[in-house]
Amino acid sequence: MNDEDKGLVEGVDFPFQVADDEDAECDDEITLAVRNSFGIRYLFAWQRIVIANIMDSACGQLNKESDSLEPELYTGRQIVLLPTGAGKSLCFLTPALLLDGPTLVIYPLLALMADQERRMKEGCLKSVVFRGGQSFQERQEAFLQIKNKSAKIILANPEVLQNEALLNQLAQCNIQHIAIDEAHCVSEWGDSFRPAYLTLGHVIETLACKTVTAFTATASPVILERVSEVLFGGKVHVVQSDSDRPNIHYKVINAYNKKRAAIKLALTEEKPMLIFCGTRKNSEDMARELITLVGKDKVRFYHAGMTKEEKKAVESWFFDKTDAILCATCAYGMGVDKKNIRTVLHEQASPTVESYIQEAGRGARDGKTAEAILLWSYDDQKAAEKLPENSRQKAVARFAQSSTCRRQVLLDALGAEQAVCEGCDVCQRAGPAPFAEDAAFVLNYVRSHRKQFSVDQLSANIIALLNERDKNLAGFHIWEHSDVEEIIRQLLQARYIKKCAFPWKGKITCPFKKNAVYKTKKLSLRQGNSVRPKKLVPLQLAGRVRELRA
Known part of the structure; x- marks a missing residue:
């Protein structure tokens, strides 16, 4: 029986059908939110899982305290492992658009906070920042924006949250979700030079927020266990996607004089280029030498010893460049989200395999390909021989000296899956790196x-x-x-x-x-x-x- 037989007329008894295939997904409030705010029409499966877990927990659809729930359903407390460039930020920015209360995002670096603040403004998402050195009036203005709900995002670092007065005020703000970005820093930095990271468990308890998500691109089983212990007392749900970045091609070059090798590569490899130099002095020296070769308009250095204004100026300069070289320390490793870096060169090896993957992951965030090149010397080899065999530091040496697929060495260090190599020098030449x-x-x-x-x-x-x-x-x-x-x-x-x-x-x-x-x-x-x-x-x-x- 058709509609006419039933006496129903389209446009009278029910609206005209105007939707097409492209509009079929528009009933999804999550997709609508990211489309309207960020111009993104599609979310990956892992992003949707993480966002759904956050929304279900924050909106009260899951009771994380229930003893009847299986461990895998503790979605209110989750650690999310997504590779660099996979869109971790959308996993906490999207719920922030939909939740009634604000979202607190904890970043390790001021540079990263500044970059995220810029990106949020581009998406018309209002945020406030808490950091050291602010006046009483600045903080009161920030709390006023939170109270009248004009600010949906609160940006902070672990150190500023040591202020109990500030923490108690935040506890009155009905924070719906706490997101901890670059969560591997809890272990890598918290146990050494940034003990404030070890207090984040106390921060979470004080704020009484039931929905907490820790994000990272790299975490070996040892790191994962430590982060889980510090933040969640060991009870946590882990969401992990494919750790491989097939568009990053790994390469190791043996060189007894790594600085000169780096300079030659800076002259020949594709730009924009990021050179990790190990120390502040090395980054400045490398930049000065390159300036004499290619000109001062194409080279800058970046490290934690610079003032906030100096770093911001360098970030802005590098962000818009297509032929630039930035000589940096690890202070830039979790810094500005520049998408089109084509070469990431390590003059000095990263201290751990997690750090190396994180820093190499600065390249090719636009989905195109990038070269990740590590320079390795006899001095590096001798230093690595003194490291404990199963340490995370030793894994970097295994990567550098490997005669098998370098990509798989990295994945094995993370306890990740087997992968077909999409590009590394060992697989391409069917052998290890040649002598220096x-x-x-x-x-x-x-x-x-x-x-x-x-x-x-x-x-x-x-x-x-x-x-x-x-x-x-x-x-x-x-x-x-x-x-x-x-x-x-x-x-x-x-x-x-x-x-x-x-x-x-x-x-x-x-x-x-x-x-x-x-x-x-x-x-x-x-x-x-x-x-x-x-x-x-x-x-x-x-x-x-x-x-x-x-």
Whole structure:
């Protein structure tokens, strides 16, 4: 029976059908919220799961205290592991649009707070910030915005929440959801130089908020257990997506002088480029050298020792650049969300595998590809040998020295799934990274000039040859004596070369042993394959020695 037979007329008895396939999802308030505020038409499955858990808990549809619930249903207290660039922010910003009360978001860095505040303004989402150094009037104005519900988001860091007066005022604000971003810092930093992280469990209890979500992109089982213990007393629901970032291609380059290798890569690799330099001094030195090569408008440095205004100026400069190089410490590792970084270069290795994945994940957040390059030296290898075998720090060395898929080494360190490699240098070449090119250059020269030069003489000769070879990169000399001396020092320590005794005292030579590293195909020029030659007697003295022994 059709509608006419029943006496029903479209447009009279019921509205005209105007929806099409594209509008089918618009009855979903979550999708409508992100579409209207952020212009995003689609949420990934893991995002929807996390958001649904938050909404169900905050709106009272789940009772997290009920003993009848299975552990996997404790969605009010959850740790969410999503890879960098997978849209973690949407998982707490979207519920904030829909909940009656404000959402407190705890960030590790002021730079990250500033960046998120900017992004929220772009999405017409009002936020207030609590940080150190604010006046009484500034904080009262912030609380007024919370009270009249014009501000949906509260941004803070762990240190400012140590203020009990501020904490008690926040407890009166009916906070609906607490989101802790970069939650691996609870373990990595809380147990060392930022003990305020260890008090976040107390903060959660004081605020009496039943819905708490800890977000991170990287967490090994050890880190996960520690975060769960500190924040939730060990009772937590874990939501984990695929940890792999297939659009990041991992590569390790062996280099005895990593600074010079980094400078050469900065001149040749795709931009924008982020160079992690390890220390504040190294980041400034690297930036100054690169400025002389490419110009001051293309290079900046960034570290925690800069003032807030200085860091903000650098963030704004880098954000809009397409050909820039930023030399930074880990202070930028969880900083501004710049989506089009094409190369992430580590001159100094990260202290843990979680830190490395986090920092490498700064690249390719626009979904395109990026190169993550780690420089590794003989000094790094020797330092790694002293680390405990099963430590998180040792995992970085296993990654750097691996002869199997580097991507899988990282995933194994996180306790994650097996993955098909979408791009790493080991899989591409079907073997480990080759011996350091700069060290091989020196070795070949020494091999051709055994016992002819002292360290100083050898350094002077090598630097001239290297600058001649690389002059086309920048148009002028880039190698210094200290660079070559660093290579020679490590070669001596690795026993690839040695200083002679009398009558060639102080002269540099290579081992004469049959299977010396530079002669045999059986022994490749890789760190750790050094040979200890027997003590040799100069040929012209051999007869005299035999006479004396007789």
